[in-house]
Amino acid sequence: xxxxxxxxxxxxxxxxxxxVVSSKDYIHAILWxxxxxxxxxxxxIILGAEFLAAMQVLVYTGAIVILYAFAMMLINIKEAKVIxxxxxxxxxxxxxxxxIFAALGFVVAPQxxxxxxxxxxxxxxAISWGYNSRAIGTALYTKYIFPFEVVSLxxxxxxxxxxxxxxxxEP
Amino acid sequence: xxxxxxYRDMQAILPEMILAVTALLALILDFxxxxxxxYLACLSVAGISIAVISVWGIPTEGLAFSRLLHVxxxxxxxxxxxxxxxxxxxLISGDYLDVQNKRSGEYYVLVLLATLGMMVMAAAANFLTMxxxxxxSSLCFYILCGLQTKDARSNEAALKYFVLGLMASAILIxxxxxxxxxxxxxxxxxxxxxxxxxxxGWKSIGLIAGMTLTLVxxxxxxxxxxxxxxxxxxxxxxxxxxxxxxxxxxxIAAFAALLRVLVALFPLSVQWGGIFAVISVLTMTVGxxxxxxxxxxxxxxxxxxxxxxxxxxxxVVAGAYSKDxxxxxxxxxxxMYFMANLGAxxxxxxxxxxxxxxxxxxxxxxxxxxxxxxxFFMTIFIFSLLGIPPTGGFIGKLWVFAAAVKSDxxxxxxxxxxxxxxxxxxxxxxxxxxxxxEPEAEQPAPAASYMAYSALAIMAVVTVFMGANxxxxxxxxxxxxxxxx
Numbered sequence: 279x280x281x282x283x284x285x286x287x288x289x290x291x292x293x294x295x296x297x298v299v300s301s302k303d304y305i306h307a308i309l310w311x312x313x314x315x316x317x318x319x320x321x322x323i324i325l326g327a328e329f330l331a332a333m334q335v336l337v338y339t340g341a342i343v344i345l346y347a348f349a350m351m352l353i354n355i356k357e358a359k360v361i362x363x364x365x366x367x368x369x370x371x372x373x374x375x376x377x378i379f380a381a382l383g384f385v386v387a388p389q390x391x392x393x394x395x396x397x398x399x400x401x402x403x404a405i406s407w408g409y410n411s412r413a414i415g416t417a418l419y420t421k422y423i424f425p426f427e428v429v430s431l432x433x434x435x436x437x438x439x440x441x442x443x444x445x446x447x448e449p
Numbered sequence: 450x451x452x453x454x455x456y457r458d459m460q461a462i463l464p465e466m467i468l469a470v471t472a473l474l475a476l477i478l479d480f481x482x483x484x485x486x487x488y489l490a491c492l493s494v495a496g497i498s499i500a501v502i503s504v505w506g507i508p509t510e511g512l513a514f515s516r517l518l519h520v521x522x523x524x525x526x527x528x529x530x531x532x533x534x535x536x537x538x539x540l541i542s543g544d545y546l547d548v549q550n551k552r553s554g555e556y557y558v559l560v561l562l563a564t565l566g567m568m569v570m571a572a573a574a575n576f577l578t579m580x581x582x583x584x585x586s587s588l589c590f591y592i593l594c595g596l597q598t599k600d601a602r603s604n605e606a607a608l609k610y611f612v613l614g615l616m617a618s619a620i621l622i623x624x625x626x627x628x629x630x631x632x633x634x635x636x637x638x639x640x641x642x643x644x645x646x647x648x649x650g651w652k653s654i655g656l657i658a659g660m661t662l663t664l665v666x667x668x669x670x671x672x673x674x675x676x677x678x679x680x681x682x683x684x685x686x687x688x689x690x691x692x693x694x695x696x697x698x699x700x701i702a703a704f705a706a707l708l709r710v711l712v713a714l715f716p717l718s719v720q721w722g723g724i725f726a727v728i729s730v731l732t733m734t735v736g737x738x739x740x741x742x743x744x745x746x747x748x749x750x751x752x753x754x755x756x757x758x759x760x761x762x763x764x765v766v767a768g769a770y771s772k773d774x775x776x777x778x779x780x781x782x783x784x785m786y787f788m789a790n791l792g793a794x795x796x797x798x799x800x801x802x803x804x805x806x807x808x809x810x811x812x813x814x815x816x817x818x819x820x821x822x823x824x825f826f827m828t829i830f831i832f833s834l835l836g837i838p839p840t841g842g843f844i845g846k847l848w849v850f851a852a853a854v855k856s857d858x859x860x861x862x863x864x865x866x867x868x869x870x871x872x873x874x875x876x877x878x879x880x881x882x883x884x885x886x887e888p889e890a891e892q893p894a895p896a897a898s899y900m901a902y903s904a905l906a907i908m909a910v911v912t913v914f915m916g917a918n919x920x921x922x923x924x925x926x927x928x929x930x931x932x933x934x
Contacts, residue, residue, distance in 0.1 A: 420515075421515045422515075422517070422577075423514065424458075424462070424513075424514040424517055424518060424578065425517065425577055425578055425581050428566075428569060428578070428581040428582065428585060429581060431469065431562060431565070431566075431585055432581065432584055432585050432588060434562075435559065435562055435585065435588045435589055435592070436588060438476070438555055438558060438559065438592065439588065439591070439592040442555050442592060442596070443592065443595055443598060443607075
């Protein structure tokens with residue numbers, strides 16, 4: 279059953295990813311991208327990484343895709359529509375894509391057993407903490423509390439910067 | 450996590466917490482009040498002063514926050530350096546901000562938070578905290594550069610610094626990730642243990658590549674040649690007090706981080722010693738030769754600042770052969786240098802007044818007749834940068850060259866000496882312009898307040914005091930370096 283679900287979402291993710299690069303309309307491409315991200319999140323849930331799944335939805339589908347949509351709508355829509363999806367480098371792109379895929383497979387495949395073992399150990403450790411999210415939360419608020427606070431200051435500075443540089447009306 | 454431990458940890462970051470509270474207070478007061486914002490300068494300086502006092506209350510040994518932060522003499526010394534630099538910058542910027550009509554609350558908030566970020570960097574015991582401190586301070590400086598939103602040069606400086614800084618950060622992070630892959634840890638202490646536990650002649654390509662990329666990232670932040678291109682343009686475009694802060698703050702912070710990384714990577718000292726020998730010679734020579742050709746004093750100071758990094762790197766190269774002598778001389782160099790450089794930019798900031806930018810050699814003509822105190826302070830700072838006794842710069846150069854000679858790097862000391870000679874030309878030109886030329890036209894006298902002048906006076910006194918009475922500072926540098934080795 280789990281394998282069936284995994285296969286189902288994998289196929290959806292791959293088909294959606296292909297449609298992202300092949301659809302002519304950029305709004306369609308963005309929507310296909312949302313589907314890709316959602317099905318990847320589903321894969322994470324099946325693998326027991328519920329925190330990653332939540333982040334995937336929040337960060338990628340929530341923030342990044344909106345950013346893409348904004349960027350696309352800010353530029354001239356008519357121009358965006360005539361952008362050709364298929365260029366002369368199509369062959370090169372496919373070739374290099376397959377090459378990277380083969381290289382990754384070459385590196386990962388011999389290690390698959392070891393990696394699976396490492397994943398299991400990590401999963402067992404996570405279970406000893408309760409859940410992933412709980413383990414991450416505990417680590418963030420105890421061991422890594424200082425970096426966590428520094429990051430909050432960085433975000434504050436980013437907000438100040440955005441307001442100062444973009445919103446200021448000068449006399 | 451027990452509360453006693455948390456309490457001890459919080460005690461260790463007392464100055465940082467005081468700065469953060471001051472910054473947040475300034476931010477809120479800026480929103481709530483509509484009047485002139487000069488009181489925020491007083492608030493910020495008061496906050497920094499309390500932070501300086503609190504430095505004496507924290508222990509001088511150990512680690513805090515689950516080994517993410519060092520609490521040692523090295524960190525304390527750098528914290529004092531950044532705090533005093535921050536306070537001086539706030540004092541000298543009041544008039545400049547008034548002239549530019551840019552006095553606003555965010556300026557102080559950003560200076561305070563940048564200081565905080567640099568303090569975190571110098572205390573980092575882990576690549577994670579180091580990187581976060583770096584980003585906090587860099588982000589503040591990107592914004593500070595672009596504060597003059599109507600000035601094209603300011604915008605250019607901000608954009609250039611932002612894009613190139615992000616690229617350097619990316620390179621740094623990639624290097625750190627490779628080091629993590631090779632050693633299995635981000636903790637500098639752990640990395641040193643792993644490396645020194647390896648058998649003789651052990652090498653890993655990932656580790657060497659990671660080290661190189663990390664050093665490239667940090668070299669960008671200290672503006673060492675060939676990663677210096679951004680510095681002159683950014684300093685020229687940034688508001689002068691910000692340029693003053695940038696020419697010492699982020700540079701010294703990145704240098705502190707560099708020293709910590711180099712100590713952790715000491716088993717690879719042959720490799721990084723070679724890298725920095727080349728970078729040091731290039732940095733000194735290119736910085737000095739380009740400084741010769743500048744017509745803007747601000748740009749000249751930017752290029753000479755690059756050359757100064759080169760002198761300090763002599764100490765680092767010497768440190769690859771004799772660890773404590775070399776690295777402590779590099780530390781001492783910046784300790785002696787920062788007040789003079791801050792002061793030289795500070796005088797330029799004071800000179801900025803109605804219709805005058807105070808940035809070119811021409812505008813310095815006859816300054817001695819026009820404004821004797823400004824010319825006098827400038828002379829002291831220039832003497833220190835030049836390395837003339839009895840100023841701090843002389844002691845700094847002397848120790849760096851001595852460290853090179855002691856490590857059998859006679860040729861490097863010779864290159865440094867020749868470069869120091871070249872630098873006399875453009876430094877003395879400033880003094881000649883100020884004292885031996887008549888003022889060209891009717892120039893308004895600098896409208897600087899007593900606040901800026903007292904800051905310049907403090908910096909001048911400290912510069913001379915460090916040179917006349919160097920013993921305690923030399924010992925301080927040696928003891929701080931011994932604390933991290």
